[in-house]
């Protein structure tokens with residue numbers, strides 16, 4: 049390894065950048081595996097299924113056909129068209145291709161939206177526990193992060209009154225995420241309607257992270273864009289990672305008013321230039337081709353959800369709600385008398401089960417763990433046995 053002797057002087061803004069600790073836990077788990085320890089991976093948020101063969105074939109064909117060059121920063125016209133049709137149909141709203149920006153994964157839409165809209169000292173409401181990159185980005189641009197809770201007793205749905213009580217004249221952006229990471233909570237339609245009514249008169253944007261919208265087990269997905277006046281003040285974040293098991297392809301998109309879409313495309317020009325062309329050609333196939341794999345995957349997640357919720361509820365000190373969406377459970381572990389971090393570290397190092405401390409998603413995640421059930425029923429059952437044995441031996 050090379051050694052450096054001089055001190056690294058970083059720009060001040062780097063001290064305000066957070067991280068996503070799922071990747072750190074994955075690295076630690078891999079180190080333990082390299083030393084011969086068996087680890088069951090319930091920490092990482094990606095479907096364990098392969099991408100469907102017809103999508104892989106479309107990408108291979110695109111490469112052979114010469115889709116190996118730069119493309120337009122906002123995305124290929126045929127993909128923007130396909131996204132506008134598909135996303136519009138699923139939400140029963142009208143979307144124009146000029147409102148779509150294709151990005152390498154859904155994550156850049158968080159980055160770009162916050163860069164484009166939030167100035168120093170602007171307040172941004174965001175869920176806590178929630179996807180850690182929201183808070184990281186708010187702090188990065190010197191905005192003021194204002195967390196709101198996701199009460200367990202409401203099945204991790206938002207309390208709209210709490211959100212409304214936190215809106216001030218400085219509020220610039222409200223981040224919603226439904227279905228939610230890490231809790232699996234899904235926002236009820238009445239909650240969204242109440243929020244939309246309250247926002248109707250305000251100059252506030254909404255970043256609606258809907259990346260898990262096709263992983264809902266009860267009822268239908270609701271989007272705030274379906275309510276009067278909200279579409280032009282909302283940026284939908286969506287993508288191919290979770291729905292089509294395409295995390296490594298890096299394919300996502302944002303849907304927003306066309307004037308904002310042009311600015312976000314400018315951020316693409318300044319950062320990535322464009323999303324890979326052959327991936328985008330395959331993405332058209334993902335949207336327009338056979339959807340049965342998506343349905344099968346959801347039904348398999350439903351089966352696993354049943355197994356993990358039942359198993360966790362049998363462990364002394366654990367209490368687990370049945371989540372309505374995504375592929376995570378968020379058990380309350382306060383009954384163990386230990387901190388989330390202590391339990392998560394113990395499970396990884398001693399029981400060989402990788403999961404995340406609730407605090408990986410913000411301070412208000414204390415008292416919880418996040419398990420991803422994107423793993424086989426067999427492995428989930430094995431993990432549950434290991435967790436139960438560890439709890440019995442240590443607590």
Ligand SMILES: Cc1ncc(COP(=O)(O)O)c(C=O)c1O
Nearest residue numbers: 093153154155179229287289300
């Ligand atoms: C809530 C949420 N939004 C966005 C993303 C980003 O997805 P992508 O891999 O497409 O960047 C994730 C990924 O874990 C997520 O959990």
